Amino acid sequence: FTSLVANKEIEMKFFIIVCLCFIQEVYNWRIFHNGRIVGGNLGKPRGELLKADLNNYEKWFVQSLDHFNPGDERTWQQRYYVNEEFFNKEARNVAFLMIGGEGEATDKWMTQGAWIDYAKKYEAICFQLEHRYYGKSHPTDDLSTPNLQYLSSQQALADLATFIEAMNSLYELSPDVKWIAFGGSYPGSLAAWLRQKYPHLVHGSMSASGPLLAKLDFDEYFKIVNDDLRSHSDECLQAVKQGTAQIEILLSHMVGQRNLDKTFRLCDPIENSIENKLDISNLFETLAGNFAGIAQYNKDNRIGKSSRGANITIDTLCNIMTNQTIGAQIKRLAAVNDLLLNTYEQKCLDYKYDTMITEMKNVSWDSEIAEGGRQWTYQTCTEFGFYQTSNYKPQVFGDKFPIDFFVQQCMDIF
Template sequence: MSFQFRFLFLLLLFLRYMMLTFITTQKAQKVEMKYLLVLCLLIFTDGSSAWRRFFRGRSKDGLGTPNLSRDHNLADDLWFQQELDHFDPTNTQTWHQRYFMNKQFYKPGGPVFIMIGGEGEASAKWMAEGQWIEYAKQFRALCFQLEHRFYGKSHPTQDLSIKNLIYLTSEQALADLAYFIEGMTHLHQISSGTKFIVFGGSYPGSLAAWMRMKYPHLVHGAVSSSGPLLAKIDFQEYYTVVEDALKTHSQACVDSIAAANKQFHAMLRHRIGQQDLSKLFKLCDPLDPAATKKNDISNLYETIASNFAEVVQYNKDNRDSSKTANITIDTICDVLVDEKQGIPIERLGAVNNLLLKANNETCLDYRYMKMIDELRNVSWKAEASEGGRQWFYQTCTEFGFFQTSTARPELFSEMFPVDFFVQQCTDVFGPRYNIHLLESSVERSNLLYGGLHIEVSNVVYVHGSIDPWHALGITKSSNPLTPAIYINGTAHCANMYPALPSDLPDLVKARQKVGAIIRDWLK
């Protein structure tokens, strides 16, 4: 029920109550007062949430955690003192960064493996299982995982205000890793000839490659999984890959989405259609010409498109932290091609409701300003502080990565072009954060790291064909010092999770190939 509707209903009830005070008994007045109090509570109670489980190509859980095969005594939280600003020697502020350690498999003289934390909370589960742990067993490695500054429990500042977020950059994160390596080397008396190998998936996959490039005297090799290396504002290729992934089920699946999009657009033009859409998609606030703004509609289109992006990006991976892990491309496409479930728009609504139910959500929140207000919250206790505000800041100041509808308007509409995302940067962080800042920031990132022309050695790039992020990564390489492994049929960071009997043969081979490359590095 929308706020406006609740308010109007309450007003009418209040007027009724005032009339009853003159024509009814005291008992009747008390009964009506009870109803009035209940409606007052409804005004301030809203079961919806402005925050989304999948935002800007990032799961609310970040990378996610491996699906553990058994119970483990998980690693304890450990803390390492870092400088707030590694590049200003006059700034002496420090803070404590969380990390985990596993020395169960370590043999003196063995290598040191570091898993790089990223745009979400680090998990001790990664210290127990995951493909990198299998490599650690094989090569008798000492293992560390370092949580990224400003994510999880690693809070360098009192809040997430803009004056503090200036210390949230990939450069500072890489410097954190460099000082961490030096600190652990001293603390654990690691010999000078020890080889350090870094691992990362998604944004940490980028950091892994950049770490080897920037600090080759500290890091001997890097496994970069699903890491986007090219900063780009209009990441229109993202939904091109999503469409191609859906086609692996059938062309009929894609055709159904396109047909539903046309019906959606037509229904938005009249009142009855808006009412039907509100019911079909279980919108938290019914579409209302008087209250629904253009940005609300754009956000609605983008949110529905994100349903498909989330399923595609994490298709059939072995994550434990995802409520939608059992919902795959096949699951949603089976619904979309099933004519027994109605016309295309009804099937699209069924997919939306399937995901709402899986996430224990009662309605779809599409209000633009609700989202903006949540992203503006600078408190560590805010829902967006689990990574949403931080990652959004990094996209607005370093990478872009805006997944627009530019390349696929017939499939997901043309309602969320690049301007829609740039406007969000301005609305959340202020007028300075505009297209001009974005252009210079993206240019700077590609200048710092080289984009797809990065000059580095001892890095292996691993990507899945279904993962939309592979479009900004290196999937082919003729350089034996920087091989690329492209896995057909797999999604985001699939090679990092624990193996399953159902894993595709190409995925099994990819894990084996990475192991062989690490062996060569350690010779």
């Protein structure tokens, strides 16, 4: 299912949403987990933020909790944003909808991005609907597993359809209004599915990098990461491979284990976890995530939460990995790890599996994990998979995080 556009005149330049406000001491597995970066994959646009800081675009909409149970009349308040600045209030026949994803929505996007350029051209009213269970859109009292049963892509699509029908009435849009949906990554999937499922409501969709095939073992993912590293140089790719192999050698003896503690700024001594397969898997998956997270958002012109506005790219990482003055390849891997820890203002790398699971099991809306990590993990466990395993061969990050590692997380968290 390919992207759909309502008008052939709309050029397909990249729409700046891409396929994932922590306290200062967040740990490394929270930066990039299950294909999602901390704070959600949308982030904020770069550039000057003018009117978004001066206007209040935030509004609230009464939404149904369960669209598929006619006997359930419970409702909740869903947040949305609206910008009428470019709207032709005489014709009232073009509406743009930016679909929220696995993170908090922000009013910064109501004045930034390619979709705003299109809105000016086509005199559209612009809406952004925050995804249920993310940001301030809380359908239930907490994030307990029974409450998360209402978190699904199908419920989210029904939210969008209900919202469109309500906005048609509230803003007195023309009977022949053309709605165009925008989304990237998971919201890109929703944009495509929305056009497919509700063609009577949505005239067209622009889906950027939307994964449309749910796949439990997404082992091809790290093939693409490898290709990205190779696009810089084969030397970079081989340095990562050699550094990973050197980690495995150091793990085999106590002196090496203690060197790893210091070199990679581990929060807990690795020698205490050497027999814990899940801890070791988490360590290797986290270090691979240092590269995967950058590859996934390489040069995308966005600002992620807690990243202090840094724009780290594949070139940044590969320049480190090919810099022989740093030392052996393992030292260069550690330098990449230092860069990510410092960028996200972390004191150490927490590789402990039980720590991750304990955090993920917190069901309070006031918890750190409620920024989206628990919710997105639930969606991957119940609908999508998308687990970026080490099963693809050959690849340079080792073989320590197979599909069983991710399935175990689903069982332990929910």
